Amino acid sequence: GQQVMQIPQYQHVQEGEDFTTYCNSSTTLSNIQWYKQRPGGHPVFLIQLVKSGEVKKQKRLTFQFGEAKKNSSLHITATQTTDVGTYFCAGLNQAGTALIFGKGTTLSVSS
Amino acid sequence: DSGVTQTPKHLITATGQRVTLRCSPRSGDLSVYWYQQSLDQGLQFLIQYYNGEERAKGNILERFSAQQFPDLHSELNLSSLELGDSALYFCASSPRDLPYEQYFGPGTRLTVT
16 A cells, blocks of 8 residues: 655754754655644644645745656755644545645754 | 644553544634644555545544534544554644635543553
């Protein structure tokens, strides 16, 4: 079945350092979404990418969708302690009926 | 606050029992999704309803069932509970014009002892 893999599983950075998480799908995706889950919280929708090669920015966050629409990345510039949490990517399954979530990258930031 | 509500917040029950989790979607959203989140399996899609009808099924066990009522709230029924069913259960809803932009509720933490 369709799988969405995320790496790394965990990442610890010093405040001010950059952070990147990568998402790879076994099949071509119609779109990809990113969610953030704070410790003890629920996933919160961040963004959706649809077009091949698309790049979107939200303040210090940069999201990219690969040319082949099989991979994506989230890059955070100059991390802050408020960035801690688990970042999930999610791709639409081939039937177009459900999101397949990666297992997430958990980011911790020390000041 | 996403606008999606879930009750109860916590549930502790014994193996073999049956429980019902409840979800109310955001106002105006017709779709409801159920997810199970455990440490080892991550976030697993269970089932989706759209305006009262089942739209898609994921990794939902036969012991589990769900429905969406005319007022659009949804219930997830878990029966013959096993220890491995202990997890966080999230409900999400999505807007009509952005079907895959999902808004998650706060979740129900189920502990089976």
